[in-house]
Amino acid sequence: MNYIITPISFILIIISLSLLSCTKDKGPIEPDVNVTTVSFINDIQPIFNADCIACHNTANNQFYGYLDLSEGNSYNDLISVVSNGYAPEKRVVINDSDASVLWQKVNNSLLYGSNMPLGGSLSNTDIEKIRVWIDEGAQNN
Numbered sequence: 704m705n706y707i708i709t710p711i712s713f714i715l716i717i718i719s720l721s722l723l724s725c726t727k728d729k730g731p732i733e734p735d736v737n738v739t740t741v742s743f744i745n746d747i748q749p750i751f752n753a754d755c756i757a758c759h760n761t762a763n764n765q766f767y768g769y770l771d772l773s774e775g776n777s778y779n780d781l782i783s784v785v786s787n788g789y790a791p792e793k794r795v796v797i798n799d800s801d802a803s804v805l806w807q808k809v810n811n812s813l814l815y816g817s818n819m820p821l822g823g824s825l826s827n828t829d830i831e832k833i834r835v836w837i838d839e840g841a842q843n844n
């Protein structure tokens with residue numbers, strides 16, 4: 704047995720490396736930003752106000768997924784609430800972003816249908832804020 708790299712194995716190595724790099728383009732976004740402390744009132748609700756309530760608000764008849772993300776209602780409609788479309792999964796599992804439908808629906812994982820906001824995507828910073836908020840205990844702070 705010798706370990707000299709023959710031209711054939713060299714080509715195989717190049718092919719496998721390029722396949723690996725292809726798979727990196729798909730799947731969850733891993734935001735390259737550093738977010739530390741997140742407040743629900745000051746950081747998360749403003750994201751919902753800007754990008755979500757047009758479609759997730761009981762008041763204006765756009766109540767998709769039976770999810771209300773308007774101020775004063777969003778927190779209770781998320782925490783430990785079983786998802787309408789993806790039961791038995793929960794919208795937010797405290798301290799566990801991976802298990803939370805909310806996080807999976809904004810990070811482009813496509814595990815639970817379309818990415819949110821429908822037809823677009825949040826900034827990397829906003830995506831990371833949602834993850835950190837959940838993993839810091841999803842507090843109403």
Ligand code: HEC
Binds near residue numbers: 769804821
């Ligand atoms: C243009 C309309 C639209 C916008 C804007 C939008 N959504 Fe949605 N959302 C939908 C529709 C339609 C569904 C139901 C289909 C589905 O689950 O993908 C949905 C479902 C969801 C669900 C699943 C609810 C459940 O329990 O089944 C979550 C979580 C969600 N959206 C989060 C968000 C967040 C967070 C934002 C803002 C960042 C957002 N959405 C913005 C249309 C929208």
